[in-house]
Amino acid sequence: MSGTVYLVGAGPGAVELLTLRAARLLAEAEIVFHDALVPQAILALAPQAAKIAVGKRSGRHSTAQRFINKRLADAARKHRVVVRLKGGDPMLFGRAQEEIAYLRAQAIAVEVVPGVTAALAAAADLGVSLTQRGLARSVAFVTPRVGAGESVSTWLQTVLAADTAAIYMGAGEAASIGKALVAAGKSPSTPAVVIENASLDQARTVRGTLSELALLAAQLGDGPALIVLGEVLRNVASAAQPATLRTRRAR
Amino acid sequence: MSGTVYLVGAGPGAVELLTLRAARLLAEAEIVFHDALVPQAILALAPQAAKIAVGKRSGRHSTAQRFINKRLADAARKHRVVVRLKGGDPMLFGRAQEEIAYLRAQAIAVEVVPGVTAALAAAADLGVSLTQRGLARSVAFVTPRVGAGESVSTWLQTVLAADTAAIYMGAGEAASIGKALVAAGKSPSTPAVVIENASLDQARTVRGTLSELALLAAQLGDGPALIVLGEVLRNVASAAQPATLRTRRAR
Numbered sequence: 017m018s019g020t021v022y023l024v025g026a027g028p029g030a031v032e033l034l035t036l037r038a039a040r041l042l043a044e045a046e047i048v049f050h051d052a053l054v055p056q057a058i059l060a061l062a063p064q065a066a067k068i069a070v071g072k073r074s075g076r077h078s079t080a081q082r083f084i085n086k087r088l089a090d091a092a093r094k095h096r097v098v099v100r101l102k103g104g105d106p107m108l109f110g111r112a113q114e115e116i117a118y119l120r121a122q123a124i125a126v127e128v129v130p131g132v133t134a135a136l137a138a139a140a141d142l143g144v145s146l147t148q149r150g151l152a153r154s155v156a157f158v159t160p161r162v163g164a165g166e167s168v169s170t171w172l173q174t175v176l177a178a179d180t181a182a183i184y185m186g187a188g189e190a191a192s193i194g195k196a197l198v199a200a201g202k203s204p205s206t207p208a209v210v211i212e213n214a215s216l217d218q219a220r221t222v223r224g225t226l227s228e229l230a231l232l233a234a235q236l237g238d239g240p241a242l243i244v245l246g247e248v249l250r251n252v253a254s255a256a257q258p259a260t261l262r263t264r265r266a267r
Numbered sequence: 268m269s270g271t272v273y274l275v276g277a278g279p280g281a282v283e284l285l286t287l288r289a290a291r292l293l294a295e296a297e298i299v300f301h302d303a304l305v306p307q308a309i310l311a312l313a314p315q316a317a318k319i320a321v322g323k324r325s326g327r328h329s330t331a332q333r334f335i336n337k338r339l340a341d342a343a344r345k346h347r348v349v350v351r352l353k354g355g356d357p358m359l360f361g362r363a364q365e366e367i368a369y370l371r372a373q374a375i376a377v378e379v380v381p382g383v384t385a386a387l388a389a390a391a392d393l394g395v396s397l398t399q400r401g402l403a404r405s406v407a408f409v410t411p412r413v414g415a416g417e418s419v420s421t422w423l424q425t426v427l428a429a430d431t432a433a434i435y436m437g438a439g440e441a442a443s444i445g446k447a448l449v450a451a452g453k454s455p456s457t458p459a460v461v462i463e464n465a466s467l468d469q470a471r472t473v474r475g476t477l478s479e480l481a482l483l484a485a486q487l488g489d490g491p492a493l494i495v496l497g498e499v500l501r502n503v504a505s506a507a508q509p510a511t512l513r514t515r516r517a518r
Contacts, residue, residue, distance in 0.1 A: 027286070028381075035383060036290060037283035105383075107390035108406065113399045113499075120394075128391035130279075130466075132286065132356075132381045139358035140379035147410070148364045154409040154425040155359065161404065170430050174405040177424035215381075248364075 018124050019046075019096040021088050023112050025105040025131015026054045029240075030215040033132045034058065038101075041129065046095035049088060053103045053240055055216075062099070071111075081111070085118035092124045103240070105131040109159055109184050133157075134242050135182035137215040142244075144252050152179035152248050159184050162192040172200055180246035187212070187233045187241035194229035197245075202226060207249035213239040223252065269375050270297075270347040272339050274363050276356040276382015277305045280491075281466040284383050285309060289352075292380065297346035300339060304354045304491055306467075313350070332362070336369035343375045354491070356382040360410055360435050384408075385493050386433035388466040393495075395503050403430035403499050410435050413443040423451055431497035438463070438492035441484035445477055448496075453477060458500035464490040474503065 022041050027033040034042075042048065042062040049070050050059060059067055070084045091098045106112040106128055119126045135157060139146050146155045156178035158171035175181040175197060186193050187210055198204050204227035212220045218239070222232040226245060233241065273292050278284040285293075293299065293313040300321050301310060310318055321335045342349045357363040357379055370377045386408060390397050397406045407429035409422035426432040426448060437444050438461055449455050455478035463471045469490070473483040477496060484492065 025383075025387075030288075032288035032291070033286050033381065035278070035284050035286055037281075039287060040283070105387045105390075107387055107396040107398075109398050110396065111400065113396040116394055116396070126394065128394060130284065130383045130387040130391040132276075132383060133387065136276075136356045136358055136381040136384065139356075140381040143367055143377065143379060145358040145361065145364040145367070147358075147360050149362065153412065154407060154421045156405060156407055156425060156429065158405040159398070170405045170428060173428035174407060174425060174430075177421060177428045178407065179421050179425075 018092045019098055020125040020127055021092050021098045021100055021119055022127050022129055023100045023102065023106040023115060024129040026050070026058055026101045026103050027132040028104060028134045028137035028215040029055055029213060030137075031055070031057045031061070033137065033215055034061070035129065035131065037129050038131065041097065041099050042101075044097045045099040046097055047091050048099045048101055049084065049091070050101040051103050054101050058101070065099070081114055085115055088115060089119060089122045089124055092119070105133045108133050108157060134184065134214055134240065135244065138182070138211045138242050138244060141211065141214050141219055142209065142221065142252055144248055146180045146182070146248060148248050152246060154178045154180070156181040157184065158182075160186045160189060160193050162189050162196055172196060175245065176200055176202055180248050181244070183243035183245070186243050187236065190233035190243065191230035193243070194226055197226060206245050207247065207252075208232060209244045209249055209252070210236060210241055211244065212236040212241040214242060223249070269343045270349055271376040271378055272343050272349045272351055272370055273378050273380055274351045274353065274357040274366060275380040276361075277301070277309055277352045277354050278383040279355060279385045279388035279466040280306055280464060281388075282306070282308045282312070284388065284466055285312070286380065286382060288380050289382065292348065292350050293352070295348045296350040297348055298342050299350045299352055300335065300342070301352040302354050305352050309352070316350070332365050336366055339366060340370060340373045340375055343370070356384045359384050359408060385435065385465055385491065386495065389433070389462045389493050389495060392462065392465050392470055393460065393472065393503055395499055397431045397433070397499060399499050403497060405429045405431070407432040408435065409433070411437045411440060411444050413440050413447055423447060426496065427451055427453055431499050432495070434494035434496070437494050438484045438487065441494065442481035444494070445480035448477060457496050458498065458503075459483060460495045460500055460503070461487060461492055462495065463487040463492040465493060474500070
């Protein structure tokens with residue numbers, strides 16, 4: 017008889033943006049495997065659990081993934097509640113499928129607990145709805161792959177088609193992303209925001225246009241950052257005072 | 268001196284998928300304005316508050332929206348904590364911008380609390396990641412408008428371009444959505460799932476292909492339903508046992 021592995025969304029970073037279910041499972045967990053980017057304040061909700069940092073959000077090594085899979089299965093054979101804690105939501109850029117498939121093949125029970133994804137935390141911080149009546153009824157969530165084969169890249173085509181786009185894990189490649197989008201026909205004057213550490217007190221936001229994307233991203237640090245593009249940002253981009261500051265003061 | 272209006276995501280329906288912040292604000296609220304679709308079990312977290320049902324998820328009357336705006340402002344002049352509770356996330360198909368703009372124009376403090384959006388709850392119930400390595404790195408979140416001008420509809424183009432699509436508030440128009448997508452070039456054999464009441468015990472899932480979309484949707488009741496399309500669903504669509512059932516039993 018084995019325990020259950022819970023793939024749990026840790027949300028965008030703020031402790032209070034965990035779900036009630038995530039908090040309960042952390043309190044019950046005997047062992048927690050977490051992404052390197054999950055804040056300590058969230059891990060502190062599982063004081064009784066062994067805590068093991070695994071992988072990176074953008075982990076590239078399939079060997080490492082296989083190793084994580086095996087450790088999760090081993091843990092489930094020893095513990096009743098195993099939590100695999102992932103930044104944001106597990107099913108959106110969380111590489112959950114490989115873990116689910118492996119565990120199911122081992123006949124280990126898996127349950128997924130959804131979380132608040134970074135783009136929605138960014139929208140809340142900015143005070144800007146990603147959809148707006150008469151302006152935006154389609155939103156793209158993508159991770160870019162810049163380089164060969166751009167003309168058929170679905171991330172690129174999806175960003176071109178959508179009214180609003182949230183680009184995950186792209187701030188480090190902002191220059192080539194901006195260039196690829198403009199080359200493909202996206203207007204260089206499309207309003208753009210890059211937000212680092214959305215939902216946290218140390219959140220930072222820079223605003224401009226798609227043509228300035230590289231400059232915007234260069235102003236930020238090395239925290240997790242998200243690029244948002246679209247007309248919904250137009251009034252925000254010209255606002256004298258960042259909505260973020262206003263939001264923080266209101267607390 | 269006025270209070271603060273908190274635009275709070277109620278999540279997909281399950282009480283445990285509220286965020287800690289949403290639960291805290293409900294416990295502190297003096298008055299709660301909620302969408303008609305927010306479950307009673309969630310409203311029960313605010314036993315002390317006056318509770319007022321306003322609008323519909325897909326509310327179409329700008330008069331009604333103006334009336335909601337005014338009631339929120341009036342409430343903020345009398346109460347310290349005013350919660351405006353919206354299904355899912357406020358900034359994704361939640362019509363939040365009109366309320367934010369009105370309240371700011373009245374110099375009333377507004378804060379947005381993000382929530383778990385329905386598509387992520389559906390992915391968790393299905394056990395299917397919306398993004399998958401080598402298969403899907405772009406996801407479209409859209410609401411359809413079927414009819415005139417389809418050739419330039421961004422919802423349609425975005426669904427065509429994206430690897431995975433989540434179509435909100437479309438189950439009632441499933442026949443015309445399926446027809447429009449196939450006419451625009453989406454493969455009729457694209458795997459499709461329609462899920463009703465995602466995250467709740469009474470969740471129901473039907474699986475098939477895009478060409479069968481109308482038939483699939485017709486099997487469901489009148490709860491909030493979401494359409495998901497994409498190759499990520501291919502194995503699920505042929506699974507003997509719905510992942511939902513397995514998930515429920517594991518609890």
